[in-house]
Amino acid sequence: MLSDVMYTANSEGTKEVSQAKQGEKVGEVSYMLNDHACTDHQAKNGDAAFLPIGTAIYAMNDYKPSYRVMAGGKVYEAHSNPNAKTLGDLWDIDGKIAKVSLESGMDGSPIGDFAPEASAVFARDLPQLKLVGFDTIYKDNKPEYGIFLRVHLLDGTSFRMVFYEKANAFTAGAYGTEAMKTVIVGERTRIKKAAGLM
Numbered sequence: 001m002l003s004d005v006m007y008t009a010n011s012e013g014t015k016e017v018s019q020a021k022q023g024e025k026v027g028e029v030s031y032m033l034n035d036h037a038c039t040d041h042q043a044k045n046g047d048a049a050f051l052p053i054g055t056a057i058y059a060m061n062d063y064k065p066s067y068r069v070m071a072g073g074k075v076y077e078a079h080s081n082p083n084a085k086t087l088g089d090l091w092d093i094d095g096k097i098a099k100v101s102l103e104s105g106m107d108g109s110p111i112g113d114f115a116p117e118a119s120a121v122f123a124r125d126l127p128q129l130k131l132v133g134f135d136t137i138y139k140d141n142k143p144e145y146g147i148f149l150r151v152h153l154l155d156g157t158s159f160r161m162v163f164y165e166k167a168n169a170f171t172a173g174a175y176g177t178e179a180m181k182t183v184i185v186g187e188r189t190r191i192k193k194a195a196g197l198m
Contacts, residue, residue, distance in 0.1 A: 001043050001044065001045050001046065001047045001048075002026065002027045002045055002046070002057060002065070002069065003027075003045060003065075003066065004045065004081070004082050004083075005066055005078050005080070005081045006043070006078070006079045006080045006081075007069060007076035007077060007078055007079060008076065008077060008079045009074050009075070009076050010074075010075050010076070010077045010157075010159055011074060011075075012108075012160070013150070013157055013158035013159045013160065014074075014075035014157045014158075017060075017070075017075050017157060020061075021060050021061045021062070021070070021155075022058045022059075022060065022061070022070050023058055023059035023060060023061045023065075023070075024058065024059050025056050025057070025058055025059075026057055026058060026059050026065045026069060027045075027046065027056075027057040027069075028046065028054060028055065028056055028057060029046060029047075029048040029051045029052065029053055029054060029055040029057065029071070030044075030045075030046030030047070030053060031044070031046060031047045031048070031053065032047075032048055032049075032050065032051060032052055032053055033047055033048065033049045033050075034049055034050050048071070051071055051072050055071050055072050056071065057069050057070070057071045058070045058071065060075060062096075062155060063092045064092040066078060066081060066083075066092070067090070067091050067092035067093075068092070075157070077091070077159065078090050078091060084131055085130065085131060086127065086128060086129060086130055086131060086174075087126055087127055087128075087129045087131060087170075087172060087174050088126075088127030088128060088129075089131070090131060090172075091127070093126070093127055093151070093153065094127040096153050096154050096155070097119070097122070097123035097126070097151055097152070097153060097154070098119075098152045098153060098154045099113055099114060099116070099119045099152045100113070100114040100118070100119045100122045100123075100149055100150070100151055100152070100187075101113045101114065101149070101150045101152065102114070102147070102148070102149060102150075102187065102188055102191045102192070103148040103149065103150050103160065104148065105145065105146065105147070105148045108148065108160070110150070111191055111192065111195050111197070112191035112194060112195055113191075114183070114187045114191075115187065115190075118183045118186070118187045121179050121180065121183045122151075122180055122183055122184070125176070125177045125179060125180050126151075126180070128177075129170070129174035129175065129176065129177070130174060130175070131172075131173050131174050132173060132174060132175065133173040134171055134172070134173040135173075136173070137164075137167060137169045137170075137171075137173060137175070140167075141164065141166070141167035141169065142166070142167075144164050144165065144166050144167065146162035146163060146164050146171070147162065147163045147164075147165060147184060147185075147188055148160065148161075148162055149161045149162070149163055149184070163176065163184050165181065165184070165185055168180075168181045
């Protein structure tokens with residue numbers, strides 16, 4: 001946790017990130033939760049789940065540190081930020097999305113890429129979505145199977161998102177636009193047909 005922002009490691013979508021992407025030092029781990037924290041521990045700035053005390057935390061070049069930081073050779077992305085009102089506030093991705101692809105919900109393997117115009121609609125709307133929190137989405141909607149998406153950024157890194165069609169919602173804690181829903185559902189059908197999965 002740094003500046004009240006909670007981060008999670010993105011090992012899968014940032015494997016190719018080099019140390020050259022490491023920016024200035026923005027903090028340091030002051031407490032390791034693993035094997036040390038009690039069940040009633042309240043998270044504080046400087047806490048880390050598995051990084052040892054004293055581990056330096058660095059900004060990642062080309063991104064705001066409120067979205068991405070580097071520590072211990074890994075990239076960490078914002079999971080929650082009390083100051084974020086939209087996904088664009090939480091994730092510094094506006095103008096940085098290269099494409100969107102569909103992944104298998106079974107094993108996470110890639111199935112196919114969205115058409116460029118469909119990726120453009122997704123990239124336009126995603127940063128504008130209002131954050132309501134996953135708990136709100138979970139409480140207000142019936143459980144359903146998700147559509148697994150991978151958002152590819154211009155620097156070659158990526159991250160996974162899950163979309164729920166009936167709720168028109170993302171696990172990131174935001175409801176989608178009707179344009180996004182149309183694009184996601186249409187591209188899923190097109191890609192799965194092309195891959196012989198329908």
